[in-house]
Amino acid sequence: MKINLAVLPGDGIGPEIVAQAMKTVKAVCKKFGHQLTYEYAVTGAAAIDQTGDPYPAETHDLCMKADAVLFGAIGDPKYDNNPKAPVRPEQGLLRMRKQLGLFANIRPVETFPSLLHKSPLRRELVEGADFVCIRELTGGIYFGEKGRKDNGNTAFDTCTYTRAEIERIVRLGYEFAGKRNKKLTVVDKANVLESSRLWREVAQELAPAYPEVTTEFMFVDNAAMQIIQWPKNFDVLVTENMFGDILTDEASVITGSLGLLPSASIGIHTSVFEPIHGSYPQAAGKDIANPVATILSAAMMFEYAFNLPTEGKIIRDAVNASLSAGYVTVDIAEGEARKTSEVGDWIAGWIENN
Numbered sequence: 203m204k205i206n207l208a209v210l211p212g213d214g215i216g217p218e219i220v221a222q223a224m225k226t227v228k229a230v231c232k233k234f235g236h237q238l239t240y241e242y243a244v245t246g247a248a249a250i251d252q253t254g255d256p257y258p259a260e261t262h263d264l265c266m267k268a269d270a271v272l273f274g275a276i277g278d279p280k281y282d283n284n285p286k287a288p289v290r291p292e293q294g295l296l297r298m299r300k301q302l303g304l305f306a307n308i309r310p311v312e313t314f315p316s317l318l319h320k321s322p323l324r325r326e327l328v329e330g331a332d333f334v335c336i337r338e339l340t341g342g343i344y345f346g347e348k349g350r351k352d353n354g355n356t357a358f359d360t361c362t363y364t365r366a367e368i369e370r371i372v373r374l375g376y377e378f379a380g381k382r383n384k385k386l387t388v389v390d391k392a393n394v395l396e397s398s399r400l401w402r403e404v405a406q407e408l409a410p411a412y413p414e415v416t417t418e419f420m421f422v423d424n425a426a427m428q429i430i431q432w433p434k435n436f437d438v439l440v441t442e443n444m445f446g447d448i449l450t451d452e453a454s455v456i457t458g459s460l461g462l463l464p465s466a467s468i469g470i471h472t473s474v475f476e477p478i479h480g481s482y483p484q485a486a487g488k489d490i491a492n493p494v495a496t497i498l499s500a501a502m503m504f505e506y507a508f509n510l511p512t513e514g515k516i517i518r519d520a521v522n523a524s525l526s527a528g529y530v531t532v533d534i535a536e537g538e539a540r541k542t543s544e545v546g547d548w549i550a551g552w553i554e555n556n
C-alpha cells in the first residue's frame with residue numbers, strides 16, 4: 203500500500219527519537235512491500251525560530267495532505283519561565299490538534315513483563331495492568347475563553363463543553379470498552395463543575411446503548427488515587443482534556459518510564475502519532491533519550507491509520523525483544539546503557555531479520 207507521512211520532529215529530543223521511529227517505519231515498509239513517501243516539516247520552538255509561527259500554514263498543509271503524521275515533541279525551556287512570551291511552542295501543538303480536528307487522544311497504559319521491577323509500584327500491583335485512557339483533546343479549559351481583567355491583575359480560563367463534543371468522545375470510550383474488557387470509567391468532577399455534570403448526564407444517556415459495557419463514574423481526585431493504588435481495576439477511562447493530561451502522566455510511571463508510552467490522536471482529518479512525553483530539553487542532542495514511546499507510536503500508526511495490525515505487531519515484538527535483551531537506554535538500563543540511535547538500529551535490524 204502507498205503510505206505518505208508528514209514527519210514533525212519538533213523540539214528538544216524530538217528529532218532524535220523521530221529518527222529512530224523512521225528507521226523502524228522504513229524497515230517495516232521494506233519488509234511488507236509498502237511504498238513509503240514522507241516529508242519533514244517544522245513545529246514548535248524550531249518553527250518559531252524559522253518562521254515566527256509554531257504551526258506554520260505550510261506545516262498544516264503538509265499534514266492535511268498526508269495519510270498520517272508522526273510527531274516528536276514540543277517545548278523549549280526558554281519559554282517556560284517567560285509567562286509574557288507573545289508566542290509559545292505549545293500553541294503550535296494545540297493549533298495542530300484543533301485544525302486537524304483531533305478530538306480524541308488514545309493513550310494505552312501497558313506494562314512490560316521485563317520491566318516490572320522498574321515500576322515504583324510493587325510488582326503484584328502492576329503485573330498485568332492494561333488500560334486505555336481516552337482524553338478529549340480539542341475542548342475544555344485548554345480551548346475555552348481566557349484572558350485578563352482588572353489591568354491584568356485577574357486572570358481566567360474557562361472550561362466549556364458542548365453536548366456534541368462530549369457525546370463523540372464518550373461514544374468512542376464505549377466502542378473501545380466494547381472491544382476490550384467491557385468496563386468504561388467516566389472521570390469527572392461532577393460534584394463541583396457544571397461542565398462535568400453535563401459529561402455525566404450525556405454518559406448516562408448513552409450507557410443503555412452499550413448494554414455489554416459496565417459504566418463507572420469516578421471523580422478525578424479519586425481516579426488519581428485509584429490509578430496508582432489499583433491500576434488493574436481499569437479497562438477504559440474517558441475524560442476531559444486537562445484531567446486526561448494529568449492522569450496520563452501519572453499513569454505513565456506505572457510502566458517504569460515515561461519514555462515508553464505512545465499515543466494516537468484521531469478525529470476529523472489526518473491522525474497524529476506521538477509519544478506522551480515532552481521534549482526533554484536537558485537530553486537534547488545527547489543521543490540518550492528513550493526512543494521506544496515514539497517507535498510504539500509508529501506501531502499505533504500502522505494499526506490505526508492504515509489498519510495494518512501485522513505491521514504494528516512486528517514493531518511491538520521488536521520493542522519487546524530489545525527490552526528482554528536489555529538493549530535499552532539509560533532510563534531503564536540495568537547494565538550497559540545504549541544510545542538512542544543504537545536502540546533504533548537494533549529494533550529496525552530485528553524487524554529486518556525476523
Ligand code: IPM
Pocket residue numbers: 276277292295447478480
Ligand atoms: C501532552 C502535553 C501537551 C498538553 C503540552 C505540551 C501542551 O503535555 O501532550 O500531554 O498539555 O496537551
Ligand code: MG
Pocket residue numbers: 447448451478
Ligand atoms: Mg501532558
